[in-house]
Amino acid sequence: MSLARACVAILTREVRLGWGAGGGALLSASFFAGSVMVAPFALGPAPDTLGKIGPGYLWLALTLASLVSLERLFQADLEDGTLDQMLLSPVPHSLQVLSKILGQWLATAMPLLAVSPIAALLVRVDPAVILPLCAQLAVGSLGLFLIGAIGAALGASIRRGGLLVALVVLPLYAPSVIFGASAAAALATGGDFFSQPFLFLCALVLAALAFAPVAAAAAVRLHVD
Amino acid sequence: MTAPARSQHAVGLQIKGLALQRGFRRLVTDFDLTCTPGEILALQGPNGSGKTTLLRAIAGFHIPAAGRITFSRAQGVGSEGAEIEEPGEVLSFLGHQDPIKAGEKLIDQLRFWADLCGASRVRVGETLARVGLTKQADLQGGVLSAGQRKRAALARLLLEDRAIWLLDEPASPLDQEGRTFLGALLDQHAKQGGIILAAVHDPLPTVTARLLTLGTLETRVPA
Numbered sequence A: 001m002s003l004a005r006a007c008v009a010i011l012t013r014e015v016r017l018g019w020g021a022g023g024g025a026l027l028s029a030s031f032f033a034g035s036v037m038v039a040p041f042a043l044g045p046a047p048d049t050l051g052k053i054g055p056g057y058l059w060l061a062l063t064l065a066s067l068v069s070l071e072r073l074f075q076a077d078l079e080d081g082t083l084d085q086m087l088l089s090p091v092p093h094s095l096q097v098l099s100k101i102l103g104q105w106l107a108t109a110m111p112l113l114a115v116s117p118i119a120a121l122l123v124r125v126d127p128a129v130i131l132p133l134c135a136q137l138a139v140g141s142l143g144l145f146l147i148g149a150i151g152a153a154l155g156a157s158i159r160r161g162g163l164l165v166a167l168v169v170l171p172l173y174a175p176s177v178i179f180g181a182s183a184a185a186a187l188a189t190g191g192d193f194f195s196q197p198f199l200f201l202c203a204l205v206l207a208a209l210a211f212a213p214v215a216a217a218a219a220v221r222l223h224v225d
Numbered sequence B: 001m002t003a004p005a006r007s008q009h010a011v012g013l014q015i016k017g018l019a020l021q022r023g024f025r026r027l028v029t030d031f032d033l034t035c036t037p038g039e040i041l042a043l044q045g046p047n048g049s050g051k052t053t054l055l056r057a058i059a060g061f062h063i064p065a066a067g068r069i070t071f072s073r074a075q076g077v078g079s080e081g082a083e084i085e086e087p088g089e090v091l092s093f094l095g096h097q098d099p100i101k102a103g104e105k106l107i108d109q110l111r112f113w114a115d116l117c118g119a120s121r122v123r124v125g126e127t128l129a130r131v132g133l134t135k136q137a138d139l140q141g142g143v144l145s146a147g148q149r150k151r152a153a154l155a156r157l158l159l160e161d162r163a164i165w166l167l168d169e170p171a172s173p174l175d176q177e178g179r180t181f182l183g184a185l186l187d188q189h190a191k192q193g194g195i196i197l198a199a200v201h202d203p204l205p206t207v208t209a210r211l212l213t214l215g216t217l218e219t220r221v222p223a
Helices: A002-019 A027-037 A039-043 A047-068 A072-079 A082-087 A093-122 A127-154 A162-188 A196-221 B051-058 B106-117 B122-130 B146-160 B176-191
Strands: B011-022 B025-035 B040-044 B066-073 B091-094 B164-168 B195-199 B210-213
Touching: A002 A093, A002 B106, A027 A039, A027 A047, A027 A093, A039 A047, A047 A093, A047 A127, A047 A162, A072 A082, A072 A093, A072 A127, A072 A196, A082 A093, A082 B106, A093 A127, A093 A196, A127 A162, A127 A196, A162 A196, B011 B051, B011 B195, B025 B051, B040 B051, B051 B091, B051 B164, B051 B195, B091 B146, B106 B122, B106 B146, B122 B146, B146 B176, B176 B195
Parallel strands: B040 B195, B040 B210, B091 B164, B164 B195
Antiparallel strands: B011 B025, B011 B066
């Protein structure tokens, strides 16, 4: 019981800190919204061009927006000694890391997903597939946050480590982006919601759910010395 | 300062042949130490002599170059003489950084620590009163002074209620009254059978502690 209580405490604290003063939970959402907003200017407003690349563009924006929030995932806790204390708690460290990632995902990705239907309209996605597309983005974003946490953990003690984190994480993002964008393309051309690429994406997310917390916990442990 | 009697602690700490190293610098070699319940130890030594590293090694954060650190339950309590695997089961660490978040209310932060270590939330208010921070409970962490932050960290220690306290310069930001209070706290913890290891420059307030001086070993290990 105390295990669940501790995990819920970590998760809710992450949300509270993210939404509190200077938490930066809206950073990813604003980056996402901003990058979609300039898309018609950069690519031209022609409906057929935009409509064709729109679903893929949303995936691109999601990927880059999720990178923005990674840097601060473990760094603050490492600097103020919170991480030391968490290591001394009876809760397994990988479970703590998982709760932290889920908290960060709730705080950061939810606002992003909330604006994604409007973003989809802006890049001329067929209104009929907007909601299923956003549902797929939601599943994908969880995977991206989990995988990204590994990179965030590796770069936790490096000041301005965002660049390094991006370099570590982007190659690991590739499979999720490939399957996510293919699933979106399938949706746009009238395919099923549970298309083969989307099932692959789900498998990736489940695998990340199992492995990423363990890997991130081990990586973050390296900085506590 | 009349807190209800807490559980009696009975955990021993044994260190054998410990060697600590930072980079190529050996800080401590062949260090032996045995602490029995109720002992207060003051670690002294010049800056850079390895006080913090020793505390961090005991807490399991720093991996020693050699040697063994073991915790054991004293005879007659629960599982007799059983070794304890995780340092987190028996020890609390108070470093020179205070894990206080600037953008969160003090009371919420302490509730979080209570949740994390499995302490009852009811004790949070009572503990805040004990360290003299009742008025500050609804303030954001960022506006607390250094001394108030240290008091908040002490409140966390009280919530965790573990046997061994590792304190790194606990008295430094505290005012006179705070130091007297810290002394009383340490005294009470020792009377309950707790072990206290504190890295200090000035003598610990009001309690008599066994002194342990870390030398300036300055030996360089051949690369």
